[in-house]
Amino acid sequence: MGTWGSGNFDDDTAADHLSGLTARLVREVEDAMAGDPVELEPDEYWGVAVPCNLEILHVLAGRGWVGVQLPEAATVEAWKATYLGVWDATIDDLEPGPEYKTQRRAELERTFDQLAEAIRAE
Template sequence: MGTWGTGNFDSDTAADHLSVLTARLVREVEDAVAGDPVELEPDEYWGVAVPCNLEILHLLASQRWAGVMLPDIAMVQAWKATYLAVWDANIEELEPTPEHKMHRRAALERTFDQLAEAIRTR
């Protein structure tokens, strides 16, 4: 087992742990996006959890720790297209204010884009 520093993530074991954790987050997004689109609707579990997973992946990627497993950019872009298509088709049913709708969609776009950028610069 290799250790290269004194931090919590400065060892092979920590890198292994991060690879398991991030692979699970990626797999959950893959499964949700490939599954029944109803599950991605804005008020459904995966409609909320997918952006959370992406935000967590972005935060982990920004740390530059060894072991963080990320999807490729093309996959993130495909997820974004699918997710936002479902969001756009269903958000009106929740009767959001125009301002909330505009700001939430921008936040969702930013969530996908910041992960793609983190992958690009890694």
Template sequence: MGTWGSGNFDSDTAADHLAELTDRLLDEVVAAMAGDPVELEPDEYWGVAVPCNLELLCLLARQGHVGVALPAPETVAEWKTTFLAIWDATIDGLEPKPDYRVARRAVLVETFDRLAAEAALE
């Protein structure tokens, strides 16, 4: 195995580990996006966890370490469309405060857009 520096992620083994980690995050998003749309509603597990996974992928990608692979920007755009359609259709049923609704939606849009931008850099 090759080592190219003294950092925690400066070896083939570390890159393999990081690839496994990012693959897991992506696999979870892929499964959630292909699964029952109810599971993506704002008060459901994947309605919260998908944006968390996307945020983690953005953070990892920004580090520039070998081993991080992102989906195509077009895939992220499809996920965004699907996710936001479900969010928009269901959020009002939870009776959120208007400011929260606007702010949370803006965060969701920005999260998907950042991941798409990071993916476009690959």
């Protein structure tokens, strides 16, 4: 295909780069979901980084660039169940305020749901 436009993501090399980048983000989430659930707790690295990766993937999905590699929507839904299961079981240990707890959970649900919806819309 070569080059199809003048944009930064309008050629094969950029598509390859984007494919590798998005594959890494997905792989990190896959590894976190398959790993020790303790690592998904709200105050642990992957408890914070997983939603960040999903948000980045959603932004990239919305751009329509060639090369964005996304998981299946059903995979994202399974990740949501796993992640929120850990979150629900452990968030009270951190003694969050009720408003934060409600708002944060809604934000986490939105993060998973919007990516799954974007994937379905492709």
